[in-house]
Amino acid sequence: MADRYLSFAGTAPGRFLTQRLGLPRPAVLHRWSPGSPALDGDLLHLTAGTSGLALAPVLARTGIAFGEEGGAAGRAHPAAVVLDATGVRDVDALAEVHSALHPVVRSVADSGRVLVLGAPLDPADHHQSAAQQALEGFARSLGKEIGRGRTVNLLRLRDASAAESTLRFLLSPKSAYVSGQVIHVGAGPARPPGDWERPLAGHTALVTGAARGIGEAVAETLARDGAHVFVLDVPAAEADARRVAERLGGSALTLDITAADAAERIAAALPDGLDVLVHNAGITRDRRLVNMPAERWSPVLEVNLGSVLRTTDALLARGTLRPGGRVVATTSIAGLAGNAGQTNYGASKAGIVGLVRSLAPRALDAHGVTVNAVAPGFIETAMTAAIPLLIRAAGRRMNSLAQGGLPADVAETTAWLAHPASGAVNGQVVRVCGQSLLGA
Numbered sequence: 438m439a440d441r442y443l444s445f446a447g448t449a450p451g452r453f454l455t456q457r458l459g460l461p462r463p464a465v466l467h468r469w470s471p472g473s474p475a476l477d478g479d480l481l482h483l484t485a486g487t488s489g490l491a492l493a494p495v496l497a498r499t500g501i502a503f504g505e506e507g508g509a510a511g512r513a514h515p516a517a518v519v520l521d522a523t524g525v526r527d528v529d530a531l532a533e534v535h536s537a538l539h540p541v542v543r544s545v546a547d548s549g550r551v552l553v554l555g556a557p558l559d560p561a562d563h564h565q566s567a568a569q570q571a572l573e574g575f576a577r578s579l580g581k582e583i584g585r586g587r588t589v590n591l592l593r594l595r596d597a598s599a600a601e602s603t604l605r606f607l608l609s610p611k612s613a614y615v616s617g618q619v620i621h622v623g624a625g626p627a628r629p630p631g632d633w634e635r636p637l638a639g640h641t642a643l644v645t646g647a648a649r650g651i652g653e654a655v656a657e658t659l660a661r662d663g664a665h666v667f668v669l670d671v672p673a674a675e676a677d678a679r680r681v682a683e684r685l686g687g688s689a690l691t692l693d694i695t696a697a698d699a700a701e702r703i704a705a706a707l708p709d710g711l712d713v714l715v716h717n718a719g720i721t722r723d724r725r726l727v728n729m730p731a732e733r734w735s736p737v738l739e740v741n742l743g744s745v746l747r748t749t750d751a752l753l754a755r756g757t758l759r760p761g762g763r764v765v766a767t768t769s770i771a772g773l774a775g776n777a778g779q780t781n782y783g784a785s786k787a788g789i790v791g792l793v794r795s796l797a798p799r800a801l802d803a804h805g806v807t808v809n810a811v812a813p814g815f816i817e818t819a820m821t822a823a824i825p826l827l828i829r830a831a832g833r834r835m836n837s838l839a840q841g842g843l844p845a846d847v848a849e850t851t852a853w854l855a856h857p858a859s860g861a862v863n864g865q866v867v868r869v870c871g872q873s874l875l876g877a
Contacts, residue, residue: 464586467548478516485533486524588616614846617872625861638663646718648677654844700751741785760805797864814870836871
């Protein structure tokens, strides 16, 4: 359902009324499209503290016009500002964060990016840890005040080359609904693709719950990036699954993901192996706990969590997931912040977070496979369109971007985590929620 308030707020009368009444003023976000694949404008590179990052060569490949440090042809209205604060090691150095961004933050273009680069916390230096942790509060707070469709994120990294896929994502229209996030990139190997426009060419991906909604958008985006996509859904959705698969040049696979032989059937359908496994299938059976019988509790835990655990374990053990593979699971802000009437759903989605944090280092060591998760907030789907009007309106506005996200926003984040060059991104839970004001 169209967000009429968003459309109205962009008109001259809408801008006047929202400003006079102090109402949310959402901006139309610049999202990726074939005709507009990059942010409009230039990149401004700033530094706080003393940095040893070899950042300039990587920034020069992000697709935004870029000069040396402090240099950007469009300095008046940069599309993106990257502040390298990896060298901030004490409270005094935090003043350099303020002095670097204070003069320029107001001038960042609409739908622009502010990206703060931080270092991992040093357990042997509590002054460095305090200063670096301070960057999280700074970035999250700036994200809540910057407005005009602009986003602010903090990226912790050791090696700029290992973070190239992440820098490209965060400095592009593909990350339009990702804000207020803290993302860690390790020092693992990065495999630059032969073609950054089609990084998954020659790869095979499987997306569960892909016949419609977010799953369909994920399948579509992975196919755009070159993957042969297996569209998996329940037998009742076979017609839709086949329609999506045919449109994308992929394959349809219908089965009950909770069945005891689900992993066996997936492996049989993929004798040559699998590169990307996206766990998107999920259900809700909402009701307050006092009114929730077991028959509403168990299916949600079984579909949303139990099947994910069993299938992932089995496909890793069988070697179906090839070295260099990616597992991306879908959690939810309901699993991070909780939601009334969703104790079953919240439990299942919080369980996904536990799975990712525990399995990620072991899967990488034993199988060469990364494990991450996306956590959608309010996304405009058929499910949210059925929510009562006032609740739906509140859900749309209760984030820093003051609007709902689109299935494509979740899909683009999933595609970044599935990228061959994202091997140093592991064990991350990334919220795609416009920086929700709940549980942030």
